[in-house]
Amino acid sequence: MKKQSIKPRLIAFEVTRRCRYNCRHCRACAGYAGDEKEPNLRQCKKILSAVAKYKKCVIILTGGEPMEREDIYEIIQYGRGLRLQMVMATCGYLIDEQSIRKLKKVGIRALSFSLDGANAETHDAFRQTKGAFDAVINAARIAREARVRFQINTTISKANLDESVGIAHLAKRLGAYCFNPFILVPTGRGREMVDEIIEPLEYETLLNELLRIKLESDIEIRVTCGPQFARVCRQAKAKHLTDEVKGCMGGRGFGFISCTGDVQICGFLDVSAGNLIENNFNFGKIWEKSQLLSEIRNISNYKGACTTCEYVGVCGGCRARAYAMTGDYMAEDPVCSYEAGSKR
Ligand code: SF4
Numbered sequence: 001m002k003k004q005s006i007k008p009r010l011i012a013f014e015v016t017r018r019c020r021y022n023c024r025h026c027r028a029c030a031g032y033a034g035d036e037k038e039p040n041l042r043q044c045k046k047i048l049s050a051v052a053k054y055k056k057c058v059i060i061l062t063g064g065e066p067m068e069r070e071d072i073y074e075i076i077q078y079g080r081g082l083r084l085q086m087v088m089a090t091c092g093y094l095i096d097e098q099s100i101r102k103l104k105k106v107g108i109r110a111l112s113f114s115l116d117g118a119n120a121e122t123h124d125a126f127r128q129t130k131g132a133f134d135a136v137i138n139a140a141r142i143a144r145e146a147r148v149r150f151q152i153n154t155t156i157s158k159a160n161l162d163e164s165v166g167i168a169h170l171a172k173r174l175g176a177y178c179f180n181p182f183i184l185v186p187t188g189r190g191r192e193m194v195d196e197i198i199e200p201l202e203y204e205t206l207l208n209e210l211l212r213i214k215l216e217s218d219i220e221i222r223v224t225c226g227p228q229f230a231r232v233c234r235q236a237k238a239k240h241l242t243d244e245v246k247g248c249m250g251g252r253g254f255g256f257i258s259c260t261g262d263v264q265i266c267g268f269l270d271v272s273a274g275n276l277i278e279n280n281f282n283f284g285k286i287w288e289k290s291q292l293l294s295e296i297r298n299i300s301n302y303k304g305a306c307t308t309c310e311y312v313g314v315c316g317g318c319r320a321r322a323y324a325m326t327g328d329y330m331a332e333d334p335v336c337s338y339e340a341g342s343k344r
């Protein structure tokens with residue numbers, strides 16, 4: 001197995017937990033009340049400066065809804081000044097002609113819009129907000145017209161599994177460069193959705209369907225919280241994809257900084273490797289020396305089916321889903337049906 005680099009290439013930074021929506025799956029339990037946990041502008045700048053010591057890092061501004069911060073433009077501009085690539089995950093309800101112009105001006109590189117249904121009924125029910133579907137479709141149109149690259153993020157559960165291919169087609173029609181399904185991890189408000197996690201066999205079918213779309217269509221397909229997609233690509237011997245499609249990058253190339261300054265492998269595994277504010281914003285020290293991160297990077301410690309799986313080095317299983325569903329982040333990923341030794 002190839003030794004994986006731990007240099008962070010992609011860091012999601014939770015700049016707020018404010019949001020006007022009340023999405024059923026929200027890992028951040030975001031809501032409209034209060035911003036007492038939010039890092040102030042000075043702290044945001046210190047955090048970005050700390051991460052910028054690693055060259056060429058991409059920062060995903062996330063939330064809550066990052067556009068709820070009035071100083072979001074200043075944060076983006078500051079990151080750009082540090083030569084960070086600044087992108088943002090948004091629900092889209094605050095994207096209009098004026099805000100997209102300002103985002104472009106301060107140097108946003110790309111956006112991701114959350115779209116959880118192929119129609120208003122499914123999406124609005126997921127977001128528990130009427131009009132959410134129209135808002136995101138409108139935001140995508142505005143981004144396309146302003147020539148800002150965007151992708152579509154979709155959390156997949158039993159509620160929208162049947163629409164996943166339809167959402168991929170809709171993403172293409174909207175002008176997205178990428179369709180990025182997230183396989184539900186039941187954390188935050190999503191804990192209430194544990195029964196809506198798709199079954200292992202349905203999941204396997206979905207991954208193969210996504211591979212088919214990836215091979216046949218010119219829209220890019222990435223799968224988040226679904227590291228088994230890396231295994232499926234290798235099983236299908238989709239050769240040109242084997243280097244491109246990675247399994248779980250959490251704690252390796254990918255990391256997460258919460259709105260309270262906690263460094264995590266990802267936003268879905270709510271266990272802190274160390275707090276930036278308490279550690280004088282020394283991101284490198286936490287990233288390279290934390291016991292939690294060393295433990296998670298050591299795949300030989302993984303348990304259950306992942307112990308003997310010949311794909312553990314490329315997939316790794318989702319540590320966050322293992323933790324959310326079993327209480328042990330080293331356990332096997334409950335949505336995976338692969339049996340070791342059945343390599344084709
Ligand atoms: S058994 Fe574990 S490592 Fe193997 S494919 Fe499944 S989740 Fe990935």
Ligand code: SF4
Nearest residue numbers: 248250266318319320
């Ligand atoms: S632990 Fe799961 S959600 Fe987190 S980065 Fe890995 S695959 Fe994604």
